Structure formats: C-alpha cells, structure tokens
Amino acid sequence: MQTKKKNFVLFLVSFMVGMIYFIPYIRFTFYDQTLEVFQLTNTQMGTLGSVFGLVAIFCYPISGILTQKIEPKNLLAIAFAGSAVVTLWQSTFPNFAMLIAIYVLFAIFSTATLWSPYLVILRNLGSEDEQGRIFGVSEAMRNIFSAIAGYLFIWIFSIFANQVAGYRGILIIAVVLDIIFAIAAFLWLPKIHHSKTEGQEEKPQYTIKDALKLPGVWLMGLFIFSCYSMIMAGTNYLGTYTTQILGVTASVSSSLAIIRSYVISIVSGFVAGYIADKLKSKIIFLIYLLAAILIVCILTPLLSHQVAIAIVLTMIISFISFMILSTYFSVMGENDIPLEMTGVASGIISCIGFVPDCFVTIIIGSWIDQDLIQGFNRVFIWMAAWAVVAIAVAVIMYLRTKKVIADSSKSEI
Secondary structure, three states: OOHHHHHHHHHHHHHHHHHHHHOOOHHHHOHHHHHHHHOOOHHHHHHHHHHHHHHHHHHHHHHHHHHHHOOHHHHHHHHHHHHHHHHHHHOOOOOHHHHHHHHHHHHHHHHHOOHHHHHHHHHOOOOHHHHHHHHHHHHHHHHHHHHHHHHHHHHHHHHOOOHHHHHHHHHHHHHHHHHHHHHHHHHHOOOOOOOOOOOOOOOOOOOHHHHHOOHHHHHHHHHHHHHHHHHHHHHHHHHHHHHHOOOOOHHHHHHHHHHHHHHHHHHHHHHHHHHHHHOOOHHHHHHHHHHHHHHHHHHHHHOOOOHHHHHHHHHHHHHHHHHHHHHHHHHOOOOOOOHHHHHHHHHHHHHHHOHHHHOHHHHHHHHHHHOHHHHHHHHHHHHHHHHHHHHHHHHHHHHHHHHHHHHHHHHHO
C-alpha cells in the first residue's frame, strides 16, 4: 500500500472510531442536558454507564472471533450502520428501560463489531518499526475528532430554542455521519483477508485457543490492566483534585480540563508515536514513561501546598498517561503475537485489560466520599502502585522478548 493511501486510511478509520464513541459518551459532555431531556436521575445515568462497560467487556473476545472470520472493513460498516439505527432510536427520547437496551446495543456495535477490526486495520498499515507512530497518530486523530465534534455540538445546542430540540439535532447529525462512515468503510478501507491465489502460501487461521496459549497475550492483558487502572484514576479525578484540594476556581479548572482533553490528549499521541518508533524497543519506552509517572505521583501530594507546581504536575501526569494510552497496543509484535492473530489476540487482551472500567471509579469514589484529603492521597498511592506493577510486567515482557530473539538466532545458526 502506498504511503498516501496508508495515511488516508489511518486518518479515515481514526476519525470514524472517534465518532462512534462520541454518542455513547455524550452523557459526559452534556451531563445536565442528558438528565433533563431523558428525565433521568444521577443513579440512572450511572447505571447506563455501568451497563455499557459491562457488556463491552464480554464483547471484546467476541470482536476478536468475528475479526478472524469476517473482513474487518465489513464489520466496521456493520458497526456504523447499527450505531445509526440505535442513535435514531435514542432520538425518540425513550424511557429508561429502553435506554438500557440502547446502551447494550451501543456496547455491542462499538465493541463486538468495531474494536478488534479497528486494531487489525491499524496493525496492517505498517511494519513493526512504524507501529508506535500508527497507534499514536490514530489516538491523536480520534481526540481531534472528539474535540471538533464537541465544539460543533455545543454550537448546535445554542441555535435551538430548547434543549430537547438541540439534543435531537445532535443525534440526527450523528445518524447521518454514521451512515456516511458505514459507506466509507465499505468502499475505502482496505481488504485484510485476501483470497489465496495459486502458488501462494495460505495464511494461518488462529483461534481463541491458539491466542490463549501465547504468554505474550496474557502479559499484554496484565500490562494494559495495570496501565489502565492507573490512567483511569488520573484522567477521571485530576480535574476535581484541582478544585477540591488545590482550591482553584471552577473557571480555571474548566480551562485546565480543556487543555487536558483537547491539547494534551492530541499532542501526546503524535509525540509518543514518534519517540516510540525512534527507540529500539517500545516496551523500554513505556517503562521510561511509567517510571516518570511514578515519580510525579509521589511528588504531587507532597507539593499540594505549592498550587502552581502541583497544577503543573497534574498536567504532566495527564500528558504521560495519554502517551501510554496512545502506544501500549503497539507492542504486540515485541510480544511475539503474529500479525494474523491480531484480531483474536486483541479481543482477549482488551477483555483482560479494560476490566478496571467495572470497578475503579466505584473504589475511588468511595474513598473521596469518606475523607476528601485522604481519599485523594489514596488516589496517588493507587496510581503509583499500579505504575510499579506495570513496570514489573513490562520488564518481564522485555526480558521474554530478548529470550525469544536469542532462541530464534540460535535456531538459525
């Protein structure tokens, strides 16, 4: 595939994936409006998020299985077509029971038919030396789309006479975009499962059983579990930390949130991808990042009386967290996971790695409710502890990679 075509596919699939996740998470961007137009309580809103996260966990391995059997671009087309139908249903403002069904379907279409196909397409866009850039740029492009969509939808809200009409307008626009992206996926994304031609060696067909036998799959699952446990604590609670502990105003906190969401998350993806590919090992790069975030997590609560310094440290935590998030899937090659196994392996890895979605916010929320200062101190201890675990797993991955390479070199002699 030519470079221009690769870049086009990279940008297209990244923007598409950014879109499909925006609507299920729109409740965070327009929290109060969502409560009002759907007549929900805070508990019901939280229930919708829990339902979405729980169903998604079980859909990750299903996504891997489907990707091994069905052309990834066709699965993405199905994902967007399904999302369009579900979003159109949501625009009728159904009752809470129907919303639960809607969020179950959102989880299915944004996970089972999207996640592994997306990763497979990304991994097939370049060699192992390009994986850092590919995954980093993709994460950055997804965040760029989210930023554009967020500001666009805020403007759309402002031009309607009431919130119901504004909310419906956003959902209808999302439906149209989903339909366009479904067609684009089918027409312009590359075919991965090429038909075997005469004289060509048939590619191996891997199953979940094959993936489960690979130590690299389990190590990556545990590594992402550790990183994600740490990142969730940082990205979800640093904003409220600046107001409740550091004492900054709500307007300043909002400005910092915009920088974190729409500047740091974008820049970090490009920077992380570029640096990762320049180093000999992406695993070593991730170890450096984890060591840095460990140090900053220790320093931040100790320097909370120095507000300006503490704010800078929280921004550093965000930057490093997004760098890790952008590149941790790029080490599949170093973990000896075959390219043809990407679909089924990524399904298992994600099923293990994203389990923290189900419990982290509950644990940390209870800590903060019990004791504000001690609760946030525990948040930083939590992040530091998981950074240590992630470093330990990363070291094991790196040593195993060196052993695999050494054994391979001996067998060739």
